Amino acid sequence: MFRLSNLIKSTLENKKERALNGSIMIWNFTNRCNLFCHHCYSKADPNNKDTLTFDQIKNTIPSMIKGGVKFVIFSGGEPLIRKDIFDIAAVMKEAGIMTYLSTNGMYINEKNAKKIVDTFNYIGISIDGTKEIHNYFRGDPKSYDKAVEGIKHIQNAGGNAGIRFTLTKETQNSFYDMFDLVEELGANKLYISHLVYSGRGLDNLKIDINKDERRKYVQFIIDKAFEYYKSGKDIDLVTGNMEMDAVLLLQKFEKEYPEFTDSLTAKLKQWGGNSAGDRLGNMDWLGNVKPDPFFPQYIGNYLETSFEDVWAGKSSDIVEKLRKSPRQISGRCSNCKYIDICNGGSRSRAWAIHGDLWAEDPSCYLTDNEIE
Secondary structure (H helix, E strand, O other): OEOHHHHHHHHHOOOOOOOOOOEEEEEEOOOOOOOOOOOOOOOOOOOOOOOOOHHHHHHHHHHHHHOOEEEEEEEOOOHHHOOOHHHHHHHHHHOOOEEEEEEOOOOOOOOOHHHHHHHOOEEEEEOOOOHHHHHHHHOOOOHHHHHHHHHHHHHHOOOOEEEEEEEOOOOHHHHHHHHHHHHHHOOOEEEEEEOOOOOHHHHOHHHOOOHHHHHHHHHHHHHHHHHHHHHOOOOEEEEEOOOOHHHHHHHHHHHHOHHHHHHHHHHHHHHOOOOEOOOEEEEOOOOEEEOOOOOOOOOEEOOOOOHHHHHOOOOOOHHHHHOOOOOOOOHHHHHOOOHHHHOOOOHHHHHHHHOOOOOOOOOOOOOHHHHO
16 A cells, blocks of 8 residues: 555655554455455455354454554455444454454445444545446446445545545546546545456456556556645545555656655655565455465465464465565566565566566566666
8 A cells, every 4th residue: 555645745744654553454354245346356246155253253353463463454345244343343443453444335324324433443435437437347336326425424424435446447437537526525535456466356357457557547646646735635645556656756756856855765665565464464254364365375364373373474484575675576676776665566466477476566567767
């Protein structure tokens, strides 16, 4: 996750960047979902059954605390499909873990919105384009209206909800519309996720955009972040799954704010790029733990081995390799001057295309001249 707006503000105002001292876990509490999204990494299905019990979840939390987990993103499938989801969040909050809800918004209504606002530290609702595009991409003709209504219900209950958007060939015609939508709704965050090849995302590799298109969109996001900052608009722009975005931000600073370049460089190196298996992890509905939701291999199972031991890498040597900084990546990454900023990018994409976890990220859009 590249927190673009936060970096711009903290650098230009000489402030310490907000940071979470610990790990973030994306926990898929269920593999049930009321939608059939084209890019879904978990291949969620409405006919799946919940296998993870409340007691199993509750009993895992103390071990997560010992393992350094400070933040849990509630995911699925669709997390609100579980009737005990608020009980799970309450146990987390009591343990001192911050909670984030990632939802398609279709189960948010006037009756439960206040409870959601009071329960979760943040709510992210997925909207993947204009009404026609979103409904096609999500596989339901009512999904767009329900998602927008969900945001409004949250706002009416005294909270705010960010928009989550996945950039693909199927959604790119709505890319610019998403900025209009976030402004129109008064949402306080737009999270733009680059596609990672996993789950149905791997089945639909053909829906990924090309490198030139990606670079053009990232440049626009960066320019928009500066526009929001200068105009005082409280809209946080964040990109995901493409750590090379940081390099384009650095290049803009080198040209337009050279006096702040050293400060930004230090912040980017401290951020460290791709953090899968270190500050970011994934836990699924069967007890499996992965370095990120898209990763092709498990590093252990929290129902069979204590989470802190799994997260410490006692069940897999992959963890140690992922936590090297910078990582030892082959190909173009081996001589890249930005390796200590992006950390080699996505290992999941490297595996999907090269069959090698330690190969270069095939989606890197930086030129050979830029990285030498």
